[in-house]
Amino acid sequence: MLAKTGLLIISNPKQIAKILSTIESQVKNTLYIQLLSALSDPFGSFYPKSFTSWPKYSQTISKIYSQAAHHCNNLDVKVLLSGIKYNIPKIQTQRPIDLIIFDKPYSSNEIKTFIKSRIQNITDDHKIVTLDSTEISTIEEETNDHVEVFKHTVLGGTFDRLHLAHKLLLSEASLRASNKVTIGVTEENMLQSKTLWELIEPIATRLLNVENFLKDICPELEYNIVPINDPFGPAITDPSMEMIVVSQETIRGGEKINAIRQENGLNELKIVAIELVDEPNPNPIEEVKISSSTARIRLLGTLLKPVKPNENIPHLPYVIGLTGGIASGKSGVSEHLKNLGAHIINCDLLGHEIYKPGKPCHQQIVDTFGDKVVSNNGEINRQALGGIVFNNPGEMKKLNNLVWPAIAEEVQKIIKTCTKKVVVIEAAVLLTAGWENQCHEIWTTVIPRNEAVIRLQRRNGLTEEQANSRIESLPSNKFYVDSANVVFCTLWPVEYTKEQVVKAWGLLEKRMTL
Numbered sequence: 401m402l403a404k405t406g407l408l409i410i411s412n413p414k415q416i417a418k419i420l421s422t423i424e425s426q427v428k429n430t431l432y433i434q435l436l437s438a439l440s441d442p443f444g445s446f447y448p449k450s451f452t453s454w455p456k457y458s459q460t461i462s463k464i465y466s467q468a469a470h471h472c473n474n475l476d477v478k479v480l481l482s483g484i485k486y487n488i489p490k491i492q493t494q495r496p497i498d499l500i501i502f503d504k505p506y507s508s509n510e511i512k513t514f515i516k517s518r519i520q521n522i523t524d525d526h527k528i529v530t531l532d533s534t535e536i537s538t539i540e541e542e543t544n545d546h547v548e549v550f551k552h553t554v555l556g557g558t559f560d561r562l563h564l565a566h567k568l569l570l571s572e573a574s575l576r577a578s579n580k581v582t583i584g585v586t587e588e589n590m591l592q593s594k595t596l597w598e599l600i601e602p603i604a605t606r607l608l609n610v611e612n613f614l615k616d617i618c619p620e621l622e623y624n625i626v627p628i629n630d631p632f633g634p635a636i637t638d639p640s641m642e643m644i645v646v647s648q649e650t651i652r653g654g655e656k657i658n659a660i661r662q663e664n665g666l667n668e669l670k671i672v673a674i675e676l677v678d679e680p681n682p683n684p685i686e687e688v689k690i691s692s693s694t695a696r697i698r699l700l701g702t703l704l705k706p707v708k709p710n711e712n713i714p715h716l717p718y719v720i721g722l723t724g725g726i727a728s729g730k731s732g733v734s735e736h737l738k739n740l741g742a743h744i745i746n747c748d749l750l751g752h753e754i755y756k757p758g759k760p761c762h763q764q765i766v767d768t769f770g771d772k773v774v775s776n777n778g779e780i781n782r783q784a785l786g787g788i789v790f791n792n793p794g795e796m797k798k799l800n801n802l803v804w805p806a807i808a809e810e811v812q813k814i815i816k817t818c819t820k821k822v823v824v825i826e827a828a829v830l831l832t833a834g835w836e837n838q839c840h841e842i843w844t845t846v847i848p849r850n851e852a853v854i855r856l857q858r859r860n861g862l863t864e865e866q867a868n869s870r871i872e873s874l875p876s877n878k879f880y881v882d883s884a885n886v887v888f889c890t891l892w893p894v895e896y897t898k899e900q901v902v903k904a905w906g907l908l909e910k911r912m913t914l
């Protein structure tokens with residue numbers, strides 16, 4: 401059985417790639433890594449502890465995290481810093497260790513003594529693995545540039561779905577700080593230009609994840625973790641700060657902070673730039689560096705919110721409510737779902753059907769909106785009706801009150817006679833109509849607003865202004881995402897939409913057989 405939490409005691413960081421490549425077959429959730437000197441008495445003490453030598457671990461830690469990116473995709477990897485920086489009696493971890501992995505063989509006596517005297521939080525039934533690493537090496541020395549330590553370091557970011565590159569930045573700030581680290585975490589107002597920003601974790605979660613990580617790797621430092629609503633936060637006002645950690649891409653942000661500090665009569669911060677960590681297998685729509693955007697793209701099609709059983713409707717057919725903003729690509733997603741075996745109910749088309757001449761809604765619409773919405777052939781002129789109702793919430797409400805009950809009735813008739821296992825109700829305003837109580841799950845499509853405007857101009861012949869005001873009259877992407885179990889984004893070439901749908905369908909089939 402896989403261990404939940406492993407602790408890798410590593411004396412030879414040069415072997416890290418080889419070691420990490422085997423770890424996922426042994427550990428399921430969290431892997432702590434404790435660097436140990438490969439000196440003759442490895443268990444005597446952690447090495448080294450003198451003040452100025454901590455930073456020399458910087459490159460080693462960077463290498464470990466970039467190897468973890470290649471080999472430990474599903475593990476929460478944390479390189480512990482306390483044992484590097486301080487003369488701590490025991491290795492402390494927030495999670496109890498149930499597997500200890502040594503990268504070379506030791507006698508059973510040595511191991512017993514080490515575990516008893518050096519590991520604080522360990523399960524009673526922990527297991528031990530020793531690897532046979534033949535090469536012995538010491539920690540690589542850093543250039544002089546990297547050996548300075550500072551009383552107070554600072555960094556900022558969104559820290560969505562804390563990944564290895566975030567961990568590297570946070571580790572550098574902690575490794576180089578002797579007293580305090582300040583971390584600015586962006587608030588929602590700073591997120592909206594980011595890819596799939598609607599999927600970014602709430603700020604409370606991001607703050608907590610940063611805090612938990614830091615308290616796990618180095619609880620001895622003081623952390624000041626604060627929300628920021630501009631790119632600078634306290635970095636332009638706090639005189640005690642001495643160094644800022646940035647990524648290669650955000651060096652200019654660091655320089656801007658220094659320019660403002662200078663204007664404010666404050667000391668310049670030393671700017672330490674961390675190399676970007678490569679994404680091991682990016683596809684063409686993903687970034688080549690490890691990034692939260694890629695993490696969010698990879699969430700598309702997965703179950704983002706647990707499914708609550710719906711006791712109001714029969715278990716089968718399983719009903720998916722597919723909804724989403726205007727021009728967000730619902731019909732394309734429906735088409736893929738149809739090819740995978742779902743029965744699709746397109747409520748726009750049902751809506752058009754129920755006010756055909758002779759149907760009850762036809763007369764009601766004429767009575768409500770007048771002859772101006774009737775074409776010469778007696779059909780309802782949807783363009784004319786749309787012109788009245790879109791942008792006029794009161795008129796839209798009147799139309800909805802007329803047609804929604806009739807559409808809902810048709811939907812129920814179709815579901816009752818459907819022989820397929822999965823039915824998809826495709827409806828733009830499914831949630832506003834309250835039809836989620838007729839569904840087992842809600843799936844949604846999103847598209848960035850500027851793309852929706854382009855689509856509406858191209859497809860519906862609207863002006864930019866008309867497109868914008870149509871979008872504004874409808875719920876936001878965030879509203880749909882917050883209500884959905886599964887999210888798709890149709891921004892990229894169709895094969896990527898299909899990929900998301902195939903993923904969602906595969907996971908749905910698994911859920912349905914549980």
Ligand SMILES: CC(=O)SCCNC(=O)CCNC(=O)[C@H](O)C(C)(C)COP(=O)(O)OP(=O)(O)OC[C@H]1O[C@@H](n2cnc3c(N)ncnc32)[C@H](O)[C@@H]1OP(=O)(O)O
Pocket residue numbers: 725726727728729730747748751752782783785786789790796799800803804807826827828829830833874
């Ligand atoms: C609960 C539901 O979601 S049922 C499905 C939505 N239909 C309705 O609510 C019925 C009322 N709507 C209508 O009768 C027609 O849409 C009209 C007359 C307003 C406009 O007709 P048309 O010009 O032919 O446009 P069409 O029906 O294709 O709708 C245009 C877009 O507006 C959306 N839409 C339709 N009705 C509504 C509505 N009540 N509120 C918000 N959006 C709507 C459509 O889903 C479609 O979105 P898409 O571009 O992403 O595919």
